[in-house]
Amino acid sequence: MSTxxxxxxxxxxRSKSGLEHRHVGSLHAADAKMAxxxxxxxxxxxxxxxxxxxxxxxxITASNPEHSGELFEPAQDKAYRHPTFYDLPxxxxxx
Amino acid sequence: xxxxxxxxxxxxxxxxxxxxxxxxxxxxHGPSLETDIALTNLSLDLFGQVRNYFQYAAEVxxxxxxxTDTEVTEDSIAMTRYPHEYRNTLLVEQPNKDFAFVITxxxxxxxYHLPLLEALKQSKDEQIAAIAHKSIKEVQYHLRFSSExxxxxxxxxxxxxxxxxxxxxxxYPYIGELVQETPIEKxxxxxxxxxxxxxxxxxxxxxxKAVLKEATLSTPQFFGFHDGGKxxxxxxxxxxxxxxxxxxxxxxxxxxx
Numbered sequence: 001m002s003t004x005x006x007x008x009x010x011x012x013x014r015s016k017s018g019l020e021h022r023h024v025g026s027l028h029a030a031d032a033k034m035a036x037x038x039x040x041x042x043x044x045x046x047x048x049x050x051x052x053x054x055x056x057x058x059x060i061t062a063s064n065p066e067h068s069g070e071l072f073e074p075a076q077d078k079a080y081r082h083p084t085f086y087d088l089p090x091x092x093x094x095x
Numbered sequence: 096x097x098x099x100x101x102x103x104x105x106x107x108x109x110x111x112x113x114x115x116x117x118x119x120x121x122x123x124h125g126p127s128l129e130t131d132i133a134l135t136n137l138s139l140d141l142f143g144q145v146r147n148y149f150q151y152a153a154e155v156x157x158x159x160x161x162x163t164d165t166e167v168t169e170d171s172i173a174m175t176r177y178p179h180e181y182r183n184t185l186l187v188e189q190p191n192k193d194f195a196f197v198i199t200x201x202x203x204x205x206x207y208h209l210p211l212l213e214a215l216k217q218s219k220d221e222q223i224a225a226i227a228h229k230s231i232k233e234v235q236y237h238l239r240f241s242s243e244x245x246x247x248x249x250x251x252x253x254x255x256x257x258x259x260x261x262x263x264x265x266x267y268p269y270i271g272e273l274v275q276e277t278p279i280e281k282x283x284x285x286x287x288x289x290x291x292x293x294x295x296x297x298x299x300x301x302x303x304k305a306v307l308k309e310a311t312l313s314t315p316q317f318f319g320f321h322d323g324g325k326x327x328x329x330x331x332x333x334x335x336x337x338x339x340x341x342x343x344x345x346x347x348x349x350x351x352x
Contacts (some may be wrong), residue, residue, distance in 0.1 A: 006127075027129050030247060037240055038129035041136050 008057040009035040013049035108148030109183035115141035140233040174344040179327035186269040195258035202241035207273045210298040214290035249310025271320025
């Protein structure tokens with residue numbers, strides 16, 4: 001028996017029309033078509049979504065955790081960049 | 096007429112129930128997490144369909160009445176019949192020898208199930224038409240799932256091809272029974288209730304041949320076929336399935352949980 005694994009895929013689900021696709025997890029599949037079917041079976045069995053994206057995990061370029069200081073810390077003391085000084089109407093749900 | 100309708104509903108329900116049980120045996124034992132969940136989903140879909148058929152069958156049996164001292168329900172139909180009273184085809188009771196057998200058995204059934212339900216959507220019996228209508232989306236997915244796997248395994252590695260060809264050669268002689276018309280199916284067809292299996296048959300063989308060809312698998316040259324299941328004559332595997340399925344109801348009659 002082969003011990004070679006299928007490639008890994010990242011799964012994104014749109015929970016309803018108008019919202020963005022969100023990352024929900026990952027899975028293994030031999031190709032894109034099977035990844036789509038596996039995603040349907042693994043991640044949408046409880047009506048979680050209306051649209052699925054699958055992306056090969058190898059296609060994602062990730063930030064290096066070692067660089068998190070230089071990447072993210074400079075934003076910490078710049079509170080004026082946060083849109084917290086506006087009053088948002090209650091009807092706005094997904095901001 | 097009512098008795099024939101009852102038997103016809105058993106035929107429809109029993110195929111889904113026995114195949115659903117075979118798939119449920121793989122729960123937690125699938126070759127990968129993804130396929131494990133996929134096969135369990137198929138099983139749950141099939142058991143949902145079984146409930147629809149047997150709830151209606153229980154209603155029909157109630158109208159027939161007769162010498163039964165206990166009430167007929169979907170559960171009593173599913174769990175307390177004797178082996179010869181089950182009308183599933185021999186194909187669906189064949190064991191899960193390996194993943195190739197599971198996928199091939201599923202494909203051979205799905206390719207028949209879809210045109211069957213298409214035909215039943217036109218049934219004069221509103222209940223049957225409604226069940227067919229509801230089930231068809233599930234079965235479209237089942238067929239896509241199983242035929243994609245047949246292609247990938249058949250046209251995959253040398254080992255997957257060999258295992259698939261072994262499964263196809265073993266299971267092919269069982270598919271003739273699916274589209275063989277029994278007297279009950281003939282009567283239901285003439286009433287406008289049941290499907291015309293001659294129509295299902297041509298679509299069925301076309302689909303099977305096309306998918307096997309694409310999967311680089313050869314279609315066996317086999318002219319006879321094994322039958323008996325629809326008449327209640329089953330293979331040795333069937334009683335083993337029932338002894339597992341019926342254990343609780345036989346040991347603790349009328350138990351609920």
